Amino acid sequence: MSIDKYKINPEFRDIMPQEIIDLEEKATWAQNQDKLRGIKELPETKEILEEHSLCAGCPEAMALRYVLSSLPNPEDTIIVNSTGCTSLMFPHIALHTVHSLFGNQNAVASGIKRVLEWRFPDTVKDVVVLAGDGATVDIGLDYTLQSFFRQEKITTLCFDNEVYANTGGQESGATAKGQVFKMAPTGKKFEKVPMWELATTSGCHYSVNMTASAPKAVAKAVREAILIAREIGPTFINIYTPCILEIGLSANEGLGEMKDQDKDRFKSYKHVSPEAEAFLAKCKEEGLL
Amino acid sequence: MSKRSDMTKTHNWSGQKLVSTDHLLFEAPRTKHFMTGSEVLKEAVKRCTVDASVSYPITPQSEAAHLIGELWAEGYVGTYFRGENEFGVMSEVAGCAMAGARTITTTSGPGTLRAMENFAMWSGTRAPMQLVLMARGINSPLTIQPDNLEVQYLLETGMMIWYAENVQELFDMSIAAFTVSEKPDVHVPIVTVVDGFFVSHTREAVMLPEDDIALHPYDPYAAPLPPIDSEMPPGRFLRDPFVMKSNYISYATHASWQWEVRSAVERSRPYAEHYLKGLVHTSGSEDAEIAFIACGTAANQAKEAQRELNKMGVKTKVIKLRTIRPFPEKELLAALEGVKHAFVPEFNVVGWLSNEVKHTLYGKCDTEIVCGPRVAGGMSMPAEAIIQEVMEIVNAGKGA
């Protein structure tokens, strides 16, 4: 969709609030469509995420900003998300987003992607899944892995806070062994599910485990993942975005926690299939990265 | 496999001539064929310019599902694949419909229940996907035989529900279903129910139009809500968890949205009347004082009983309901003029149809409603069983 589609209906223009008119006339993110957008655009491209209704200092909100700034084609990107704290961010962004049930995000995304390829075979339309660890690893594991088996051309981002935060702090599959949370009053009995490894063995051509401590690293991974998904096959990124509320940190302690985990549970993991590797090299040459 | 860009203004991507629904259903010349319900569904889908279908095996709809796959390989259906389980399939179907595809899928019994969470979501999404439900019993214990208890579970999901009696009706209804559900002032999902085995696996004569004609394609931009295809600015209906703004906004939005979905189902009436040639079909003696209210195979069995009873000098009429949602109240009341006893034969333990009939007719009608005969678990219902029930009423005053 071109930026021209985001125009106010002329019949209603005279009753629109100035801020809506400003969005159309002064949209900064629309101005530099031809050059590569990234983290450096964040301070000026407010429209993509002006504000959010998550807790003050929430690392998910930080990570979402990085993700949104690194989308190669936001005007042709559809985000499918799931119930949880991630779904609370979406009313505030200007993209097409779909919220559907809990755990079925990769199934819905598969249907959307296939139909978009059928209806618009000559237009690049990226379908990106953005869900929490509960949605990806527990209730949605079946649909997530099956979309990888089927080689669906979608990007799956998991905002891993290792807990069901939105429902008050219950143990999830992504919780570390021994951690005490609701429903695990004596500590979790089994290991953290290595979703990034499962993604690799299930057919992802690109699978990364990281934290959101470094904005540029997140932006780079997201961009690579989306480009690979366009041509080669499914991609997966697991991003640690701790729930400061559930682990008892204050608003300005999230970043420190992520930096600590860079050396521990979220030590860097990156798998790139040979096909994807070759493709990324080509993208670099073409200036897409 | 075809390309959508092969479609022209006059022909679809598989070279079929585009015709109106009226032409396909009422005007095009037809020839006789002999086939099962599963096979006829393939014939219907073939003539419907279908963009997408997702499938999963479960008895007795596996055949219909794989035959639609053949249509994809032959170039008639745009995109098709096998999903991982029914819950996944229905979510995939939701994605297809949201992205602007004319989408069809099938399931049965336990598969329906497995997918259940999706159906209210489908209605709330206001997407016009079609589910062909080949009814079969629900566990526990296991039965793969025809029993339509599952329809009870779907009654309040906000979807339209139509019931086909036989192979011919399945063909015509599944075509009309696309047209009616896609009307901009309707635009809710539709379930075309048909009894498993009794129809899906039964071979009978059916009249079909030629296969070189097909429906016009679905236009997602005529929809009341924007499709999720990044070709139009997005609609807020899926993205806004209103509860985060205010509980009161959330309540008001949810309530009004739910009412709107059900109003949309009501608005389908005139279209359904036109394409189904009436929401209720009556046969037998006009002035009968005994009637059968039935849908699907139960209507078939009632017609057998009606014929035999007539020979015995007992006049009856069969009132076949073709739609369950919207419920044809007006038509049913008209058909019950002068009827003293109405039997509701059904293939399930709870009698969901007689419940629907009773609560609709309460206070509006003097007819005594007899909730039966009923069979369940996949049992067949011979006309003899129906006749026996009727004779108990007829002979009641005359002694044994």
Place this chain on the structure above:
Amino acid sequence: MAKESIKVRLPGLGGQGAVTAAHIAATAADTEGYYAVSNPFFGAEKRMAPSESYVRIGTVPIYDRGEVIYPDIVMIFHPQVITMGKSYTMPFYAGVKENGLVIINSDTDLLSETDKKILDNLNVKVLTKDFTQFAIEQAGTELATNMAMLGALFGALGTVSKPAIEEGIKDRFLKKYTASGGTATLDSVIEKKFKKKQELIQKNLDTASAAFDLTAAWAKEVGFEQILEAPKK
């Protein structure tokens, strides 16, 4: 004309303890011999986002459930409820009944002339006071703001005694308490602040008690009539 039951609405921001205040209030009223029910709003919890809770107290059994849409008393825990509209009702006093009471935690007057006129017509009294500052002075932490508000509520009511309030506070902080994630986190933060639980209880009690006295005096001064009849012993 004291009523046989009253409803209280406590809008605050996540993290302030509005929900805790409601539970303690109901427990105290129950201890005093009233029928009492308390519940939080049904929604997701987030720091600094709207968080509302409700208390119903009476001399007759209470059947009413859910949100309090027509309150007798509204207690605003944070100025942003009004200034930023972080409220589930607009205006924040929507539904308030005649002869009721509004308590606002703020260091400035946040009511418009229209607000004042409407509340005046309903004979609703308004107490605006910086209870956060008060809590810092009394207990050394702003986390005791809700204790101050609690004391204010009972000072105005006049029919729930300080021993009953003490019972409510002890019940909440000494017994094992099923709390949501956010609440549990804040509990442990408070616990770290006070060397012994007893010290915490005492500071809370002192804060509530001081606010109780202050508000009772204010009520007399402005002629706020007894709104709830005394419990039947």
